[in-house]
Amino acid sequence: MTVEISLGYDKEYVSKFSAGLNEPEWMKTLRLDALQQAERLPMPKPDKTKIDRWNFTKFTHDLRGEKMESLAELPDQIKNFIDQDKAEQNLMIQRDQRPAYASLSKSLKDKGVIFTDMKTAVNENSDLVEKYYMKDGIQVDEHRLTALHAALMNGGVFVYVPENVQVEEPLQAIFWQEDPEAALFNHVIVVADKNSSVTYVENYISHNKEDEEAVTNILTEVFAHDNAKVSFGAVDNLGAGTTTYVNRRGVADRDAKIEWALGQMNDGYTISENYTYLMGENSLGDAKTVSVGRGNQKQNFTARIVHYGKASEGYILQHGVMKDKATAIFNGIGKIEHGASKSNAEQESRVLMLSKDARGDANPILLIDEDDVTAGHAASVGRVDPMQLFYLMSRGMSQKEAERLVIHGFLAPVVNQLPIEAVKEQLTQVIEGKVN
Amino acid sequence: MAGSTLEIKNLHVAIEGEEILTGVNLTINGGEFHAVMGPNGTGKSTLASAIMGHPKYEITEGEVYIDGKDVLEMEVDERAQAGLFLAMQYPSEISGVTNSDFLRSSINARREEGDEISLMKFIKEMDGTMDLLEMDKNMAQRYLNEGFSGGEKKRNEILQLMMLKPAIAILDEIDSGLDIDALKVVSKGINQMRDDNFGCLIITHYQRLLNYITPDKVHVMMKGRIVKSGGPELAQRLEDEGYDWIKQELGIEDETVGQKA
Ligand SMILES: Nc1ncnc2c1ncn2[C@@H]1O[C@H](COP(=O)(O)OP(=O)(O)OP(=O)(O)O)[C@@H](O)[C@H]1O
Numbered sequence: 001m002t003v004e005i006s007l008g009y010d011k012e013y014v015s016k017f018s019a020g021l022n023e024p025e026w027m028k029t030l031r032l033d034a035l036q037q038a039e040r041l042p043m044p045k046p047d048k049t050k051i052d053r054w055n056f057t058k059f060t061h062d063l064r065g066e067k068m069e070s071l072a073e074l075p076d077q078i079k080n081f082i083d084q085d086k087a088e089q090n091l092m093i094q095r096d097q098r099p100a101y102a103s104l105s106k107s108l109k110d111k112g113v114i115f116t117d118m119k120t121a122v123n124e125n126s127d128l129v130e131k132y133y134m135k136d137g138i139q140v141d142e143h144r145l146t147a148l149h150a151a152l153m154n155g156g157v158f159v160y161v162p163e164n165v166q167v168e169e170p171l172q173a174i175f176w177q178e179d180p181e182a183a184l185f186n187h188v189i190v191v192a193d194k195n196s197s198v199t200y201v202e203n204y205i206s207h208n209k210e211d212e213e214a215v216t217n218i219l220t221e222v223f224a225h226d227n228a229k230v231s232f233g234a235v236d237n238l239g240a241g242t243t244t245y246v247n248r249r250g251v252a253d254r255d256a257k258i259e260w261a262l263g264q265m266n267d268g269y270t271i272s273e274n275y276t277y278l279m280g281e282n283s284l285g286d287a288k289t290v291s292v293g294r295g296n297q298k299q300n301f302t303a304r305i306v307h308y309g310k311a312s313e314g315y316i317l318q319h320g321v322m323k324d325k326a327t328a329i330f331n332g333i334g335k336i337e338h339g340a341s342k343s344n345a346e347q348e349s350r351v352l353m354l355s356k357d358a359r360g361d362a363n364p365i366l367l368i369d370e371d372d373v374t375a376g377h378a379a380s381v382g383r384v385d386p387m388q389l390f391y392l393m394s395r396g397m398s399q400k401e402a403e404r405l406v407i408h409g410f411l412a413p414v415v416n417q418l419p420i421e422a423v424k425e426q427l428t429q430v431i432e433g434k435v436n
Numbered sequence: 437m438a439g440s441t442l443e444i445k446n447l448h449v450a451i452e453g454e455e456i457l458t459g460v461n462l463t464i465n466g467g468e469f470h471a472v473m474g475p476n477g478t479g480k481s482t483l484a485s486a487i488m489g490h491p492k493y494e495i496t497e498g499e500v501y502i503d504g505k506d507v508l509e510m511e512v513d514e515r516a517q518a519g520l521f522l523a524m525q526y527p528s529e530i531s532g533v534t535n536s537d538f539l540r541s542s543i544n545a546r547r548e549e550g551d552e553i554s555l556m557k558f559i560k561e562m563d564g565t566m567d568l569l570e571m572d573k574n575m576a577q578r579y580l581n582e583g584f585s586g587g588e589k590k591r592n593e594i595l596q597l598m599m600l601k602p603a604i605a606i607l608d609e610i611d612s613g614l615d616i617d618a619l620k621v622v623s624k625g626i627n628q629m630r631d632d633n634f635g636c637l638i639i640t641h642y643q644r645l646l647n648y649i650t651p652d653k654v655h656v657m658m659k660g661r662i663v664k665s666g667g668p669e670l671a672q673r674l675e676d677e678g679y680d681w682i683k684q685e686l687g688i689e690d691e692t693v694g695q696k697a
């Protein structure tokens with residue numbers, strides 16, 4: 001197998017890059033180790049999607065992006081994602097891997113909440129970041145892309161909510177790739193310490209066309225300690241030229257809850273993995289995802305919830321719409337480990353195909369090593385019902401409008417249940433854009 | 437002359453290669469109510485669906501015009517825009533789309549961009565029409581036809597009819613499955629539409645509906661075409677005597693179509 005990741009990003013480059021950011025020794029070491037591993041580790045193997053010809057390794061890595069003085073400088077396409085009427089924004093905008101705008105309410109700062117870009121966090125909260133960074137969530141050596149990410153991480157945010165602090169207003173991060181070719185190795189960590197709660201919403205946005213190739217490699221680690229609750233919302237909206245590997249991973253301790261609301265709306269080739277480890281007794285993981293594929297997109301979505309803790313609950317609900325020649329695989333996996341008695345795993349995957357060339361595949365899988373559990377799954381893959389279109393069109397709607405309604409209707413059961421209002425609205429908007 | 441005219445000339449329709457309509461001739465003018473009756477499986481719904489442009493039905497011969505415009509050349513939505521409406525015998529259920537969103541999209545589809553109906557006006561109109569049809573207000577926010585009872589679906593079709601105000605409507609068994617009160621309510625709605633600008637083709641099995649909605653003409657379908665036409669008294673006779681006398685008169689043994697013996 002050829003190894004084409006040298007590409008100028010060698011030991012020397014990585015050392016320099018780390019030094020340029022004044023990183024602590026542990027981070028530099030982690031990067032260099034990871035770089036070595038990246039060369040020998042295999043690529044990930046998403047079920048039923050061949051990725052050997054996808055470009056994950058040819059890219060421009062250096063930092064670009066400029067600071068902004070005010071939100072008014074944002075183009076409308078980005079402004080749409082922000083609720084500008086809010087008096088106090090808890091908002092971070094990253095522009096081509098550079099922190100461009102940041103604000104956090106005083107009251108949250110006073111309570112010890114950290115919401116800052118990853119580069120700053122690595123320096124200013126070094127010990128805290130080190131405690132979580134690629135340790136109990138995602139491992140460096142899972143495959144070549146995790147290792148490559150660790151070596152080249154060039155953006156992201158760090159969120160820490162101290163014990164007993166409830167963050168009422170959502171925290172929002174916008175990762176805006178303005179340069180059509182800049183590669184993003186984004187790392188997000190959200191930590192909710194004991195008895196705390198937080199809602200975090202992120203948007204990945206770029207507008208590059210199919211021939212403007214870019215690479216995105218995103219790792220996200222969410223930790224909900226005992227009795228903490230994290231609502232994690234995302235609307236991924238990367239352009240057609242971007243090949244994306246995104247891995248969002250959660251670890252829930254005793255009585256903790258992690259809720260995912262993911263709008264997987266990229267326009268390019270995408271592998272999206274969302275794992276939740278239910279470590280603690282009575283913990284809960286809930287993954288709701290909606291996806292729309294169009295054009296020549298190939299995508300692979302996996303939602304996996306692994307039960308270790310007793311009486312843990314895992315719910316997966318995936319709805320996807322495939323248009324044009326888009327292809328997508330939806331894997332919903334519930335795994336109950338031995339000892340996780342009284343656990344419950346439920347999963348549902350539904351795919352609607354709008355054209356004869358669109359393809360979708362739903363694979364609900366239950367892997368159970370324990371007797372005393374409950375589990376269930378449902379899946380369906382179907383084409384849009386011609387009778388429904390006939391009915392709608394007989395009322396005067398064009399075929400496009402009729403399809404638009406059917407798609408909204410198909411996704412509505414998930415969209416309406418998303419626990420985060422902001423994500424619901426953004427998503428509706430993005431779906432609208434993708435459907436028309 | 438006020439209103440629109442729908443002309444059906446020598447219409448032949450096949451499904452999967454099998455001829456179901458064998459030459460239907462019928463003209464409906466604005467202001468006229470026509471009833472089409474006939475035993476099961478004689479092609480009534482096929483006629484309705486073919487006029488509206490159902491994708492499964494293949495027109496093998498004949499013509500359909502609305503105000504001189506060739507209907508068979510039009511897409512389904514263009515037929516609706518031209519003034520046609522079909523209340524379906526079995527309306528589709530569409531999950532996730534609320535009745536009210538559906539209605540609003542339907543209304544706006546007939547209006548120019550930028551001239552969409554205002555939300556206030558829409559709600560007022562819908563509320564008023566639902567009141568008249570004695571529909572529960574929460575039906576507006578329920579998903580389109582999903583879980584609606586048979587009678588609720590029929591009322592919902594009439595709600596659409598009244599709000600979309602087509603020039604020519606075809607109502608396919610709008611009375612089937614209705615209890616007597618619902619029948620009265622639905623009839624009230626249809627009668628309210630009656631004016632010179634509205635023509636209607638009512639497919640029904642029962643005289644009972646025609647007690648409330650008096651047709652100008654009654655047609656009997658057998659073997660995929662209209663075999664007899666008359667006034668309201670024809671419907672009454674069918675109610676009293678059934679279809680045998682017509683079959684005898686015309687020497688028809690099997691009135692259905694498409695079945696290979
Ligand atoms: N989509 C279809 N596929 C196959 N056969 C069909 C289809 N639609 C209608 N037919 C056949 O065409 C014939 C006429 O059907 P149609 O529904 O028009 O009858 P109808 O007069 O409306 O009957 P009813 O009074 O029972 O509603 C029947 O034999 C029916 O089975």
Ligand SMILES: [Mg+2]
Pocket residue numbers: 480481482525608609
């Ligand atoms: Mg019928």
